[in-house]
Amino acid sequence: MKSLPFASLPCQRPSRWLALSLALVALTIPMSARAQERLLRTLTVTGQGRESIAATLADVTLGVEVRESSATAVQAEVARRMNGVVNVLRSRNVEQLQTTGISLQPNYEYRNNQQRLVGYIGTSTVSYRTPSNEAGAVIDAAIQAGATRIDGIRLTASDSAISTAQKVALQAATQDAKAQADAVLAALNLSRQEIISISINSATPPTPRPLMQRAEAMAADATPIIGGEQDVQASVTLEIRY
Structure with missing residues (x-):
């Protein structure tokens, strides 16, 4: 009996790989859809914080x-x-x-x-x-x-006072963002899950307050100068899954 050439022998391996690839694609499609659904179920909120400090x-x-x-x-x-x-x-x-x-x-x-x-x-x-x-x-x-x-x-204010106030303002901004999210989700009978991303938009130090631009100096009674207070403001954005 005459033997067939090697190239003419049937090969099963490509069909097996094809079947395996199709199975993986079938598994990947629903997983991707679930991931997209989770990504869509997010709420983005921005909170504001403020802390007053003495201008010393x-x-x-x-x-x-x-x-x-x-x-x-x-x-x-x-x-x-x-x-x-x-x-x-x-x-x-x-x-x-x-x-x-x-x-x-x-x-x-x-x-x-x-x-x-x-x-x-x-x-x-x-x-x-x-x-x-x-x-x-x-x-x-x-x-x-x-x-x-x-x-x-x-x-x-002093640099140390400004630095401390910035941290307090950031904490207040974060709590404000969480409170906003909870209020919205509660109205929709939903609950807050994990926080996906956090963005610090600003933690702005106060701008020194000008008391005067130019004046001629004149002898007078003791000059009163009252420092008053300044505000440090912060803004934080949270992306929250629900």
Whole structure:
């Protein structure tokens, strides 16, 4: 009897693999549908949190402005006055003391459409940080030492207080989001399951509150400065399966 060539022998392996592949596809389709159904049964809520903190610090910018007929006279008087101001500020143990500006410019007078040089204007400014409850007394002392202008005061909280308040605000925002989800699901006779995702949208530190932009310094009674409070706000988004 003549034997058949090897290539003509029937092969069962491809059909077995095909049957196995079809079985796996049949199992995968319902599993995928169930996964999609679980994904669709989600609720997304965003909660808000807020924490108030005391503005215990004041960032102050002040300086000296002098007008004289000559540039050398202006510069000498500016230096004399500013040295007195800096010495007073250092004696008050202010923090972050630094020079923020020095300028010298001609001072012109305009009459009958003509420009005439009448002298020079010199300025020197410094900034520093001090407790807000001491800010008024420090400003008064600086004015007595020679300061002639206050360029700005901003009230803020300490870094540690802001950091703590941010954590508290985030916790409040998370609880708010959960409470919103529970209220909605309860109205639909549904219950909250696991949390699928968490997003921290913001935990915003308070913006320092400007007390004034610019004012001429004048001798007066003790200057009252009240720090007040600032708000730290946070926002959290939860995706919850039900």
